[in-house]
Amino acid sequence: MLKTANLRTIADNVDQVAIRQYLINRGILSLREQELQGIVRLVSYFAGEQVDLNHVYIGYSMPEISKEFDLLLFDKSHHIINIELKSDVNYAEEKVEKQLINNKYYLAAVATSVKLFTYNSDSDRLYTLNHQNKLTSFSMLSMASFLNSEFYKRMIAFKSVDLGDLDQIFNAKSYLVSPFQQTFEFLKGNYTLTHHQRLLQDEMLATQNSGIYAVxxxxxxxxxxxxxxxxxxxxxxxxxxxxxVGKLNATQEGLRRHQGWQILPIRQFIKKLKAAKLQAFDYIFVDEAQKLSVKNVNTMCRYFAKNTAIVFLIGDPNQKSKTSDNNNYYFSTIMPAFGNENVKALKLTHSAFDTKK
Known part of the structure; x- marks a missing residue:
């Protein structure tokens, strides 16, 4: 479990061998050298003890989502200060703004208020968001600017506390939405994917060769x-x-009519394949593929042996159909072929039962 740390303790002992053990004891296992030096430089601006730099969560990563924050400070009323650390004088301001806006989305769900900052130790520049979520910054080399900054005033007044295990505060389910039940939030992008979802998505997006892939x-x-x-x-x-694979629901119909999404029920799709009237697509995603019959998959194999596209058959091989014992359902026949893989290419020149080794 990640524990809070004292930034002054880290800065004062950065050259000591014992500092690594201190970090390990606090559960801080992934702090990079440039981040460590960034902390040292940041602390140097707070020479007096009037600024409380204790009870700081360093490198907290949200469970399942794998969203990480460099520095987090909480007070007893759940006000939050987030400080991100950069060490590249040429680091793009667009990336700084995007990260802070992204952090605000996650932190606002558990906070009374959130203030977000990014400190670039190479340029000695501090960034924050204004009320319009636009990036502003100032040079910390100007002591007058620093002492008059919102950052300094907030740090002076902030009384950080130890809230224990942050995993008990951040619930990944708060950031997940259903495209069918919360369609507006989905279209706005107000959600995130879990670590496992991203891994599977990355594996699919890494596919570059035309063909049919069981997912x-x-x-x-x-x-x-x-x-x-x-x-x-x-x-x-x-x-x-x-x-x-099935009839379209109201959300799917709405996405098709109002958002311009190309969505077809399986019957229309197979009918177009048989008539060779399907328009050209780069990608085709077939959902609920565990309900596909072997006959339909063979129709796809014959068609896409002659027509290029990346086709994903996406489903759960363990999910049984309500209307069949699965003897005629495709996914149940290839489950042993998956092994430890989640994406498996199919042979298009043979039976749909075949998979590439």
Whole structure:
């Protein structure tokens, strides 16, 4: 468990061998040397003891989401100060602004108020967001500017406390949405993906060769959000189609009519394949693929052996159909072929039961 640390203790003993053990004892295991030096330089601006630099969470990472914050300070009323550390004089201000806005989204869910800062130790410049979420900054080399800054005044007045295990405060479920039940929040991007969702998404997006790929999504991973976020990203720069195995629900119809999403139910999709009337797509995502029949998969294999596209059949092999014992359902036949993989390429020139070794 990550424990709070004293920034003065770190700065005063940075050259001592014992400082590493101090960090380990506080659960601070991933602090890089440049971040350590950034802390030392930041502390040097607070020479007096009037600024409380104790009870600071260093390098806290939210569970499941893997969202990390460099420095977090809480008071007893759950006001938060977040300080991010940079050590590159050429670090882009656009990235600073984007990170602070992103941090604000996560922290606001658990805070009474949030103040966000980024300190670049190479340029001795401090950044923050104004009320319009626009980046402002000043040089800390000017002592007058520093002493009159909002940063200094807030640090002087702030009384940080130890809140114990932050995992009990940050609940990943607070940041997850359903594209079907919270469609407006989904379209605005007010959500995040868990670590496991991002890993699977990255594996899919890394696929570059045309073909059909079976994608295993274990129960509980939050497949709808992962899939719809992936589709939302891909369709910005590629021709993309989403196929639902079943009838379209109200949200899917709405996305198709009002957002311009290309979405088809499986019957229309298969009908277009058989008639060779499907328009060209770079990516095709087939959702609820565990419900696909072997016959339908073979139709896809024949079609995409002659037509290029990256096709993902996305489903849970362990999920049984309510109307069948799965003997005629495709995913149940290839479950042993997955092994430890989540994305498996299919052979298009043979039966749909075959997978590439």
């Amino acid at each position: 295993r999504t274990p129960a509980g991973i939050g497949k709808p959000l992962m899939l719809y976020d992936t589709f939302k990203q891909v369709r910005k720069v590629n021709a993309a189609l989403l196929v639902h």
